[in-house]
Amino acid sequence: MRFEQQVALVTGAASGIGRALVQRFVTEGAAVVAVDIVEAPLKALVTELELQGAKVTACVANVASDNDVEAMLTTATSTYGRLDILCNNAGIMDLMTPAADVPLDLWERVLAINLNGPFLACRRAIPLFLEQGSGSIVNTASEAGLRGGSAGTAYTVSKHGVVGLTKSIAFHYGERGIRCNAVCPGSVATAIGAGSGTPHEAGLSRVMPFIQGSAPSRIAAPEEIAAAIAFLASKDAGYLNGAILPVDGGWFAA
Ligand SMILES: NC(=O)c1ccc[n+]([C@@H]2O[C@H](COP(=O)([O-])OP(=O)(O)OC[C@H]3O[C@@H](n4cnc5c(N)ncnc54)[C@H](O)[C@@H]3O)[C@@H](O)[C@H]2O)c1
Incomplete structure (x- = not known):
């Protein structure tokens, strides 16, 4: 088993890609800290996995809060x-909102969770990894971290930021035993769009033709993204550092 004796922390663990990733790590022998801001589905997942004998701990935390990140x-x-x-x-x-129409609170919320969150966690994990002499970080970016036409401005900027964060950490800490890589999923069957509000009409109608014209017809299962993240996290990817991996069925190649 690839992750025996290893401890993994996964944020956004209650749903979608994160949930599939927790299951993947546990199946491959890791002990897992499963983090999410939403308590009930997180606790349900952890209880289910504990009944199967997994070593897994639920941690309710907001990744945008430095105090919560320290606690996780x-x-x-x-x-x-x-x-x-x-x-x-x-x-x-x-909500696919283009720059001039982005309300400040939407901008701040998206950047706080999608970009500050990974930064805050890396900032606190890197000293631990340096002390241990090893550590692996995998960030979930997006197709929107590679191109301008697959989301609104705030999401696109946040995911380009995650790509930059990944490369910067790889550059600064690679020689001291830390690898930092990112996946860029295409369209994945998860709950991410559900209940977040009404999409910006003009933004959506501009983005959709580009997505429909170039994205592969098949939508990924969350498990397919989790498999790629697990690969990057593992020693199988021991010589990958700073890699930005599209996991998109060939979308970025088009
Ligand atoms: N689904 C897609 O098509 C797709 C495509 C590209 C990238 N991604 C990225 O994949 C990642 C996972 O998304 P998903 O599709 O599985 O969505 P999801 O909505 O199914 O899961 C996201 C999880 O993150 C949790 N979360 C949200 N804000 C949080 C916070 N402040 N603190 C802690 N947890 C928080 C949610 O409660 C949820 O459980 C995201 O970073 C997303 O941007 C998704």
Whole structure:
């Protein structure tokens, strides 16, 4: 099993890609700290996995809060004694709103969760990894981190930021045993758009033809993204550092 004796922390663990990732890590032998801002589905997942004998701990936290981020990392070290893998996966959409129409509160919320969240967690995990002499970070960016036409401005900027964060950490810490990589999923069958509000009409009608014209017809299952994240997190990817991996059925190649 690839992750035996290893401890992984996954944010956005209650749903979609994060949920599939927790299941994947557990199946491959890791102890997991499963983090989400929403308590009930997180606790339900953890209870289900514990009944199967998994080592998994629920941690309710907001990745945009530095205090919560500190607490989630402390949960890993106080429960399992170490942390080997950090997966910054929690994220929200932005209603496809183009720059001039982005309300300030939407901009701040999207950037706080999608970009500050990964930064805050990396900032606190890197010293732990340096002390241990090793550590692997995998950030969930997006197709919107690679191009301008697949989401609104706030989401696009946040995911381009995640790509930059990934490369910067790889550059600064690679020689000291830390790898930092990112996946850029295309369209994935998750709850991410559900209940976030009415999409911006003009933004949506501009983006959709580009998505429909170039994206592969098949939508990914969350497990397919989780498999790629697990690969990047694992020693199988020991020589990958700073890699920005599209996991999009060929969308970015078009
Ligand atoms: N679904 C897609 O098509 C797609 C495509 C590209 C990238 N992504 C990225 O994949 C990641 C996972 O999204 P998903 O599609 O699985 O969506 P999802 O909505 O199914 O899961 C996201 C999880 O993040 C949690 N979350 C939201 N804000 C949080 C916060 N402040 N603190 C802690 N947890 C928080 C939610 O409660 C939810 O459980 C996101 O970063 C998203 O941007 C998704």
